[in-house]
Amino acid sequence: MRPLRFTKMQGIGNDFMIVDGLTQDVSMSPSQISQLASRTTGVGFDQLLIVEAPTHPSADFFYRIYNADGTAAGQCGNGARCFAKYVYDKRLNPKRSLTLQTETSRLTTKRLSANEFKVSFAAPQFDPEMVPFKPTGQSHPEVSKWSFEAPGQPAVKFGVCNVGNPHAILQLSSAAPSDLSEWATALTTAHSFPHGVNVGFMEVMNEHEVRLRVFERGAGETLGCGSGACAAVAVGRQWQILAPSVKVHMPGGTLSIAWQGGKNKIEMTGPAIRVFEGSAHLSP
Structure with missing residues (x-):
């Protein structure tokens, strides 16, 4: 199996492994995700973010979110800023503002500087x-x-x-x-x-x-x-x-x-930092 290319990023200490699913196969089981999340034997992260093509014409990207134990998540605020930073650094899209999809929501990001981003989410639901x-x-x-x-x-x-x-x-x-x-x-x-x-x-x-x-x-x-x-x-x-x-x-x-x-909409502004680039081999 080819090495899995990734970027390690963090926003206020909340860290992520971001993988481009547009150019490589990123099929992973929950156990493989948890192995990669290990801070002693893996890459180490709170969440895994996978870049995918949008499913709606108004969106620029779709991304999947997985927790360190391999379970799926619907949203991650710090991850949204880091995702936008990843798109900017990798030159995947030249726009300053992006519309993103996750499993549960749609949100917009705006690049304020190379390492600072604003994210706008739909209004909170209290029902x-x-x-x-x-x-x-x-x-x-x-x-x-x-x-x-x-x-x-x-x-x-x-x-x-x-x-x-x-x-x-x-x-x-x-x-x-x-x-x-x-x-x-x-x-x-x-x-x-x-x-x-x-x-x-x-x-x-x-x-x-x-x-x-x-x-x-x-x-x-x-x-x-x-x-x-x-x-x-x-x-x-x-x-x-x-x-x-x-x-x-x-x-x-x-x-x-x-x-x-x-x-x-509720808005969040904060930093997004690239930590390092790497590649990893998945265990069976």
Whole structure:
């Protein structure tokens, strides 16, 4: 088998292996993807992005997203910026603005500089059926707040939304380093989320700034999550505690998120960095 050519990229520490599926065969099993994702014996990444031809005439590219465990994902905000950077670096399309398709959504990217990109997503969806979310706990009078109680833990309030993939956002007094994995695991595996969920822990510093940690389904805690940043701001706006423009600080860096509410698109601006080029051989 020929070596698989790839580019390693990262956006605020959220890292990706990007493969051109237009010029090479990239058929891979979930086990092969997880082998490549290994940080000790493989390339190492949070998600794999595969470039494909668009399926709609208005789109420039289609791309598939796979988590480190080999499962498919519908959306990835940091990945969208890195994908646009890849297209720019590889000269696959000369346009400054691109329309991209994923399995679950359509989005636009705009190159602001060689390493900075803006992504515009469809308006967040809060309807539990669209997340999807099947609430079993008691709802609260506050807008879009739900209650969840893990075994042996006190109940917490959280919000849900879909920004191309499902997110649950919990507000904490501090998102400083601590073991939040039990909460994340409990929510990710809860029957209320039939397709699993990405879990974000948000600390509101003021109406224009938050700190955020995100545990992504299929990848665990990552240094940054673009869709998670969008979801946190969207939920915060629904709760009327955040302004239309917010800086979201994550362990790997900061993203700028803007959302005017309602049916308006939500916008994310941040860096995209090429790390290295390489090739890999797939194990059977």
